[in-house]
Amino acid sequence: MIKEVHEETVLWYLGSMSFNGRTLVMTWIAMALMLIFIFLGVKRLTSGKPGKMQNILEWIVDFVLKLISDNMELDKARPLFGYLLTLIVFVFFSNMLGLLPNLTFNAFEYFHVETAQLNKIFEGASMMSPTADINTTLALAIMTIIIVIAMGIKNKGVHYFHHFIEPYPVFLPIHAIDILSKPMTLAFRLFGNIFAGEILIKVILMLPGIWVLPGVIPDTIWLGFSIFVGAIQAFVFTVLTTAYVAQAVSESH
Numbered sequence: 088m089i090k091e092v093h094e095e096t097v098l099w100y101l102g103s104m105s106f107n108g109r110t111l112v113m114t115w116i117a118m119a120l121m122l123i124f125i126f127l128g129v130k131r132l133t134s135g136k137p138g139k140m141q142n143i144l145e146w147i148v149d150f151v152l153k154l155i156s157d158n159m160e161l162d163k164a165r166p167l168f169g170y171l172l173t174l175i176v177f178v179f180f181s182n183m184l185g186l187l188p189n190l191t192f193n194a195f196e197y198f199h200v201e202t203a204q205l206n207k208i209f210e211g212a213s214m215m216s217p218t219a220d221i222n223t224t225l226a227l228a229i230m231t232i233i234i235v236i237a238m239g240i241k242n243k244g245v246h247y248f249h250h251f252i253e254p255y256p257v258f259l260p261i262h263a264i265d266i267l268s269k270p271m272t273l274a275f276r277l278f279g280n281i282f283a284g285e286i287l288i289k290v291i292l293m294l295p296g297i298w299v300l301p302g303v304i305p306d307t308i309w310l311g312f313s314i315f316v317g318a319i320q321a322f323v324f325t326v327l328t329t330a331y332v333a334q335a336v337s338e339s340h
Contacts, residue, residue, distance in 0.1 A: 107220060114217040117181040124176070148172065154326065158333035163242055167332055170234060175325040178218060178227070178277070182317030185216030185285045186310060216281050218320075224278040228270035231328045235269075239335030247335065269331060273324060280320050284313040 097108035128144030137145065151172050155164045217223045239247040251262040288309060 107222065109215055110217055110220040110223060113184055113215050114181070114223065116214070117177065117184050117217055120184070121176050121180045124180070147176065151175065151325070154329050158329050159336055163238075163336045164329075164332065167234070167238065167329075171325055171329060174227070174231075174328065175321050178324050179318060179321040181216055181218045181223070182281050182320055183216075183314065184214050185219055185281065186288070186313055186317070187214045216285060216317075218277055219282040219285050221274065221278045225270070225274040227277075227324070228273035231273060231331070232266070232270040235328075235331045235335050236266075238332050242336040269327075273327060277320050277324055280316055284316055288313065 124140075125144065128140040130140075131138055132141060151168060152161075155161060155168060155171070158164075236247075252259050
């Protein structure tokens with residue numbers, strides 16, 4: 088495997104395929120944080136008085152179940168529950184990752200660690216959100232739309248494709264544009280909000296006097312706003328996924 092740095096992007100090559108090393112590593116970190124969070128939530132699982140982590144995890148589970156039940160029958164959406172639960176937690180942790188300080192800042196460079204260009208991957212004062220890369224959000228959006236179509240076919244059979252020519256066959260191009268635009272809007276909405284938030288945080292950190300007391304105030308305000316936006320975007324992505332599946336499995340009237 089060959090690695091190189093190209094325009095601040097760490098590229099890993101495997102044969103004829105290229106991968107964004109920074110996005111991959113940050114995705115692995117987000118996945119690890121998600122697994123740790125879930126492990127802590129079920130570590131002392133009890134039917135009695137639950138701990139704080141179990142309370143949080145149960146609240147997320149109840150939220151996803153209510154989201155599904157408000158949009159469609161639970162029996163139809165039962166296979167969707169695991170995906171939605173994983174989706175909202177993963178997107179949230181991915182969004183938050185770019186707001187964390189880089190605790191390894193300059194460590195790899197100081198110890199001359201250049202394996203897989205780790206010194207380049209972890210450069211900067213803060214981490215990077217995987218969802219600040221359009222490739223990640225587009226992959227999630229494509230996976231979502233595949234699930235939408237698959238569940239539509241599972242519940243309606245080949246009749247699912249009949250809605251493309253309803254109420255008249257002339258509407259076929261419009262329905263085709265609709266199904267193609269859904270993953271695009273999902274991907275670009277999430278990417279745009281998270282990427283813009285990280286850029287503005289970096290700009291604020293570059294302002295003169297930011298490390299004295301008056302400068303900390305705008306950075307703290309924007310950091311709090313970014314946490315809010317990251318949580319909202321995880322919520323919106325999950326809600327829209329549920330709505331799209333509900334449209335696909337519901338009977339036409």
